[in-house]
């Protein structure tokens with residue numbers, strides 16, 4: 001295989017020694033690790049086609065990798081497979097100002113797009129907190145979100161077209177420049193497909209004009225419940241903030257210690273609420289948000305006095321995950337969504353479960369979207385602690401589904417949420433997902449074992465939990 005690959009790819013872009021493969025052994029979910037058989041770093045579409053054609057002919061699994069910041073194990077290598085890094089596809093091909101679009105290779109970093117567009121007064125709205133490192137290819141494959149997705153939508157709402165390679169190397173263009181296109185919406189299907197349907201090799205992104213004015217409020221609360229009520233009240237009042245984020249006390253203290261953002265470290269929770277638009281509109285919305293925050297029981301409301309302070313407020317939020325990483329050797333980040341009005345109740349129930357398991361949980365999340373990120377702190381070196389963490393994670397995601405939410409809002413399923421997917425979908429629904437996978441990848445070689453559980457797996461998972469009496473619920477009987 002290596003000899004055949006060398007006919008199409010430079011020898012130093014093919015890695016097979018264990019020490020060369022080590023950097024690829026996990027993504028942002030460090031709990032699970034594996035070394036691939038080979039890692040390849042092609043530089044052109046023709047080289048990627050050569051890798052895929054060879055793997056297709058020889059029946060070798062392929063796992064695509066962008067920056068490896070994923071939090072669900074999507075880029076976790078397969079031991080007898082090829083790890084296909086798109087890191088060298090890092091060129092911003094075109095910024096089209098009249099069309100307000102950017103055409104980029106998949107390995108371009110998210111933040112690099114907005115940095116390049118800024119000189120034209122434009123930006124790319126989806127802004128994952130990992131935007132300094134994560135790639136557009138990874139964003140499309142995960143349908144990534146971010147602070148500003150409450151108002152401007154997820155990745156799927158901000159791309160116009162993409163080019164992909166099927167497992168047999170066939171080149172396919174999806175989407176169109178127009179608001180609608182004929183046929184099935186395969187571009188939307190590819191968005192969030194976690195590397196299971198094809199390899200993304202080019203993306204055309206929508207750019208937006210930079211808002212004339214953005215104002216950020218920081219509100220401190222003495223109870224998480226009140227902060228949750230404030231989120232519901234802001235949305236119910238008809239305001240659509242550009243971002244509405246919540247952090248609980250553990251997250252506040254960790255972030256403050258790390259970046260000194262000026263957060264009140266004794267608050268039970270803070271909300272960061274950003275309004276943007278024309279200057280007058282932003283000022284009016286800011287006053288309305290401020291009034292609602294006071295009415296719903298905030299003990300302190302601050303408006304960033306200048307751009308520097310506004311950026312400081314956000315720096316704490318954006319650095320919250322690495323900040324929490326300083327508190328404990330390992331963390332496990334859940335990503336469930338829930339209806340906004342259930343926020344306070346669900347956070348309370350998560351705290352109860354966490355106490356029962358004896359594991360601390362920090363919460364920092366997209367409150368406006370109802371997209372929770374409970375971070376379970378644990379130490380993988382302590383026997384049994386990873387298993388307890390996984391169990392708590394499953395219980396949290398089941399709770400999200402039970403109150404009408406989902407097991408993932410933006411981080412994808414990967415390997416981490418493969419079992420909780422059994423709560424979310426019926427066997428008939430999973431069967432349709434498998435049919436789509438087969439239509440794109442008949443041999444099942446692209447990122448196998450991720451994102452969509454087999455019916456067999458769900459049956460075993462359901463039976464296990466019912467037998468242990470851990471998750472008794474009627475739905476599992478369907479399996």
Ligand SMILES: Cc1cc2nc3c(=O)[nH]c(=O)nc-3n(C[C@H](O)[C@H](O)[C@H](O)COP(=O)(O)OP(=O)(O)OC[C@H]3O[C@@H](n4cnc5c(N)ncnc54)[C@H](O)[C@@H]3O)c2cc1C
Pocket residue numbers: 027028063064065066067068069070071073074075086106127128129130133134135136137138139140141142143144145146147194195196198199200201321322410411447
């Ligand atoms: C500190 C931190 C904060 C984060 N904050 C957010 C956040 O606010 N919002 C959010 O949505 N996510 C967030 N994430 C998660 C992560 O950054 C996103 O999921 C991101 O989209 C992953 O991009 P990546 O380039 O690192 O992809 P990777 O981790 O390398 O891969 C992710 C998945 O995409 C597939 N893939 C990658 N490239 C391609 C390609 N070219 N073609 C086909 N499949 C491909 C992989 O196989 C894998 O399944 C955060 C992560 C960290 C570590």
